[in-house]
Amino acid sequence: MSILHDYVNRIRIIDGHEHLATPQIRKRENHDLFSLLHYLDSDFYSAGMKQGVLGRQSSLAAEQKASMFMEYWHKTKNTTYARMFRTAMEDLYDVTDWNVKSLLEANEKVLQATHDPNWYEHVMAERSGIDLAFTLIQTTKLDYDRFRPIMFMDFAFKLRTLKDITAVERMSGVNVYHLRQYLDAVDALLHRYVQEGMVATKFGHAYWRSLASGKPTFHEAELAFNRLMGCTLEESLSQAETVALQDYLIHFIIQRSTAYGLPIQIHTGHHEVSVSNNGNTITNSNVELLIPLLLAYKDTKFVLLHSGYPYYLPYLSIVKNFQNVYADLTWLYIISPTAAKQILHQFIEMVPMTKIQGFGGDYNYIEGTYAHQKLARKVVGDVLTEKVAEGALDETEAMTFADRIFRLNLIDIYQLKDMEVQG
Known part of the structure; x- marks a missing residue:
């Protein structure tokens, strides 16, 4: 094992993206x-x-x-x-x-x-070397000190039925009779989630529609909203009939998340079979479709997940050129460690090191996260060793890079407090 591999293996990771159930949920579901x-x-x-x-x-x-x-x-x-x-x-x-x-x-x-109360600490802290993990399980009530919540907000703009609206009304406690009140309800939810510790907003809409978003007027969105409000509980509108409303709400959620200081995590690229309900239409996930949004919100931090794989060549250009866009290696190592290695080489050559998020296990269970971080550390160690050997970095620079992508960048991007990230 090289000096760099040993160094990388000792870094205490901040894990930027998981779907881990809490210990209580895992025990309850046996x-x-x-x-x-x-x-x-x-x-x-x-x-x-x-x-x-x-x-x-x-x-x-x-x-x-x-x-x-x-x-x-x-x-x-x-x-x-x-x-x-x-x-x-x-x-x-x-x-x-x-x-x-x-x-x-x-x-x-x-x-x-x-059913072992010490299992999560053993696997996450002791065996995986993870101090903190951001997990998306559609609740902010996590009850585990090493977890921080991120919330999918797709439910707030994937509106096809009256039930979708009433669900947001119920969760927010805001009575909804027209679109402006619905916007208040969504904003109330975001505000509450921030108060409850949410560190970022997540969009996963590439799994069910295109990442491309137009910029409809309030009136265009209101027409679709009013049609939904006039439906019975059994009726639904098509994707085409509600896309203007969806797009308007995507803009609104970005605006309000930015006001609350929340980065936006967006799924790009490869689909996971069990959650894709659009026939795995991978072209919906092409990162190039996001460019109008990235241009429109220069004050918003966009973390584009999974390195856009397989659309990683335009992804590399986008994260290099857009000040408000952050690169991310979540999931990529286990999709293809070969691709991860190649992309990481190009990140080092193209992207400022302060803009790279190095690890997210993206697993539903902690055992998977353990295995994934072990692989990620090896890939990063391999790449940094190669970069030093070819003279692109010296050892000190390589160690600084590893600290950045596995820990320090996440503290900066998500504005974590010192007390949150102590080992």
Whole structure:
């Protein structure tokens, strides 16, 4: 191991993007080994397995699940998603053989860990070296000191039915009879989320529509809103009928988030199978579609997630040229460590180091986050060692870069207080 690998392995990470359930939720839902598949489940689906067949709602017994797991494991174990599952199971649960018997034994260990009050601290703080993680689980009530909330705001602009409006009305406590009152309701929610510790606003709309946003007038948005208000609970409008309203609300949420000092995290690029409901139309996620918004809001911090992969070449130009846009490596290492390595080389060559967010596990469970950070540290160590060898950086500069992307930049971008990030 090189000096740089050793240095990177000792950095206390601030994790910029997760979907981790709290310890209380995991215990209440009694998660077992088959709850921990997450991305591996997407590869199983790609290899032909029916979606959700191994999930918590499945009627299959544990032994049946283990048998089906092994059937698809042999088809997919070459992928990095599979490698991450292997790393987690072998490092954290001492799995040495991959067969039905060993899976069932590991399943019992996972169930025990789920009810162990010290498991999160052991995995997150001790084994992963993570001081703080931002997690998106659609609540600000996290009750775990190492978590800070980010909230998806898609629900506030994905309006297709009257029920969508009344849900925001109920959550905000603001009576809604017309569009201006609806804007007040959305603003009230944002204000409350900030008070409850939210560190950023998240848009995930590339999973269900294009990232492209027009700039409709209030009147154009109001026409669509009034049509929705006139619907019965059983009626709905199409995407085309509500796009002007959606676009208007996207602008409004950006404006109000900026006023509250919140960065905007936006999903760009690759889709995760289990949450994509637009047929995995990857072209909706092309980062170039965001340029009008990036130009319109120069005072807003935009964190464009996942390095835009596979649209990373225009992504590199955008983060290089736009002062208000921040690069992000969340998820990318496990999509393809080869791509992550190449993109990180180009980040170093093109993007100021203060604008790069180096790690977000993007997992639903902490075991996956553990495996992901282990891979991320290796990739970063490899790249920095190569950069030093070719003379692009000296060792001190490489160490400074690693500190920046894994920790210091996140303190700056999300305006974290010293008391929040102590190990």
